[in-house]
Amino acid sequence: MTSAPPRGGGLHRFANPGRFLRTTGKVMPWLWGATVLVLGIGLAWGLAFSPPDWQQGETVRIMYVHVPMAWLAMGGYTGLVIASLMSLIWRHPLADLAAREMSPVGAAATALCLATGSLWGKPMWGTWWVWDARLTSVLILFFLWLGHAALVRAFDDPERGARAGAILALVGAVNVPIIKFSVDWWNTLHQPASVTRLAAPGLHVDILYPLLTCALGFTLLFTALILARTRSAVMERRIRGLELASARRHEAARA
Amino acid sequence: MSALLLRDLRLAMRHPADSLAAVMFFVLVAALFPFGVGPAPEALARLAPGALLASGLLAALLPLDRLFGADAEDGSLDQLLVSGVHPAAIAFVKAVAHWVTTGVPLVVATPVVSAMLNLPVEAWGVAMLAVGLATAVLSLLGTAGAALTLGARRGGVLLPLLVLPLAIPAVIFGAAAIEAAAGGLPAAPYLLFLGAGLCLALPLAPLAAGAALSQH
Numbered sequence: 467m468t469s470a471p472p473r474g475g476g477l478h479r480f481a482n483p484g485r486f487l488r489t490t491g492k493v494m495p496w497l498w499g500a501t502v503l504v505l506g507i508g509l510a511w512g513l514a515f516s517p518p519d520w521q522q523g524e525t526v527r528i529m530y531v532h533v534p535m536a537w538l539a540m541g542g543y544t545g546l547v548i549a550s551l552m553s554l555i556w557r558h559p560l561a562d563l564a565a566r567e568m569s570p571v572g573a574a575a576t577a578l579c580l581a582t583g584s585l586w587g588k589p590m591w592g593t594w595w596v597w598d599a600r601l602t603s604v605l606i607l608f609f610l611w612l613g614h615a616a617l618v619r620a621f622d623d624p625e626r627g628a629r630a631g632a633i634l635a636l637v638g639a640v641n642v643p644i645i646k647f648s649v650d651w652w653n654t655l656h657q658p659a660s661v662t663r664l665a666a667p668g669l670h671v672d673i674l675y676p677l678l679t680c681a682l683g684f685t686l687l688f689t690a691l692i693l694a695r696t697r698s699a700v701m702e703r704r705i706r707g708l709e710l711a712s713a714r715r716h717e718a719a720r721a
Numbered sequence: 722m723s724a725l726l727l728r729d730l731r732l733a734m735r736h737p738a739d740s741l742a743a744v745m746f747f748v749l750v751a752a753l754f755p756f757g758v759g760p761a762p763e764a765l766a767r768l769a770p771g772a773l774l775a776s777g778l779l780a781a782l783l784p785l786d787r788l789f790g791a792d793a794e795d796g797s798l799d800q801l802l803v804s805g806v807h808p809a810a811i812a813f814v815k816a817v818a819h820w821v822t823t824g825v826p827l828v829v830a831t832p833v834v835s836a837m838l839n840l841p842v843e844a845w846g847v848a849m850l851a852v853g854l855a856t857a858v859l860s861l862l863g864t865a866g867a868a869l870t871l872g873a874r875r876g877g878v879l880l881p882l883l884v885l886p887l888a889i890p891a892v893i894f895g896a897a898a899i900e901a902a903a904g905g906l907p908a909a910p911y912l913l914f915l916g917a918g919l920c921l922a923l924p925l926a927p928l929a930a931g932a933a934l935s936q937h
Contacts (some may be wrong), residue, residue, distance in 0.1 A: 554932075602889070609886035619871035629936040632871045634841060634883060637865065637929050 470568045481558040490693050505683030512676035529588040534684040535579035540642055544570040547639045550632035560626035564605045565620045567695035573611035599648035601657040610638040722814050727736055729818035743780045743823050744830045750776035751834040762839045769838035770899035774855055774892045781823050781856045786877040788815055788867040809931030816864040824856035849903035851895040854915040858891045860927035868933035
């Protein structure tokens with residue numbers, strides 16, 4: 467394809483579905499390879515070789531899944547908001563498809579975050595669940611992901627579903643800062659941020675480094691899953707377009 | 722805009738069954754609690770604030786899925802949209818009409834339900850205020866939800882799924898206000914939080930609903 471990129475800058479040319487398929491087609495094998503490598507190292511390091519915590523013992527290893535999932539749940543939602551903005555402002559069909567394919571993966575990450583948090587809460591806090599601000603706001607985030615996934619798929623016209631989903635994603639964006647700062651605004655059972663402190667991280671390097679490796683690995687996995695799902699969605703849409711076109715040709719030939 | 726509001730209110734006046742159904746639902750759901758937890762007065766009073774808010778919001782949800790339905794079917798929604806009135810203004814009027822026809826009857830029914838749930842009399846006024854503010858928040862959020870799900874398959878199921886999670890803060894602060902009033906503490910801080918939520922929803926929800934309507 468030699469068509470000139472649309473006005474408005476360099477990044478817009480990646481909104482072309484054909485270019486997207488070609489570019490990601492080259493990147494995907496490397497991405498999957500990097501995912502397996504980094505996630506394998508991170509999980510082995512975190513789950514088997516890192517030292518147990520002096521207070522929490524072996525249960526601290528839940529953190530190597532819980533914290534990356536929490537970051538992905540929120541970071542993924544931010545990505546969904548960005549994709550929704552792009553679909554509302556520039557009407558990129560690719561942004562619609564990406565947002566549509568993002569919500570089940572994001573819902574799964576949020577569900578895993580809640581489940582591992584619950585498993586961790588039982589030995590540490592003595593309860594599976596408390597209605598504190600952090601847990602409640604993450605539960606709302608989970609419902610938002612599910613609502614988005616259901617709303618986008620609820621219309622016969624995919625275009626209209628994408629618009630409705632994009633508006634819902636923007637409305638739900640209020641929740642993201644609430645989750646982030648809930649541990650600072652309310653004095654809760656959930657501990658405040660301990661990794662991203664600027665002065666000195668609250669974790670020893672023996673635990674911090676495997677955690678960061680796991681976070682990078684899960685982020686790669688998240689990206690790879692969404693790219694693969696979006697690729698298949700683009701191809702699905704093309705197949706449907708081709709089928710419609712051939713049906714129309716048959717119709718015209720018969721008439 | 723005022724003409725649209727008057728039209729909606731007149732339509733609702735001619736079919737009072739819809740508002741009555743919401744009130745009946747409110748009373749019936751609240752009446753289920755004594756059966757569920759037993760009629761012990763102190764247990765009921767402990768439960769009353771949350772039960773009031775939860776059943777009130779559920780009742781206010783009932784008429785929402787038909788908020789734009791009838792207008793979309795007979796084409797008057799399209800006429801409104803091309804009439805030059807901003808879509809957000811249409812959504813705002815719809816939210817106000819929904820609150821007047823559903824929220825206000827629920828506020829009127831609140832003392833009855835409070836008595837059924839054995840809430841101390843001193844807290845009835847605060848309960849009415851809290852239910853009024855919380856249903857106003859729900860009317861605004863629900864208008865956005867109704868505009869988003871307009872024309873969707875299974876829209877009636879989707880709507881509560883989208884609206885109720887966003888309405889959780891209204892339940893928290895409303896119930897906290899009633900509980901404070903029942904315990905003899907000042908309820909004003911919680912009511913102010915509820916009012917702040919309403920102020921946040923007042924501009925944002927009609928904008929979202931208007932954007933969804935113009936996509937319709």
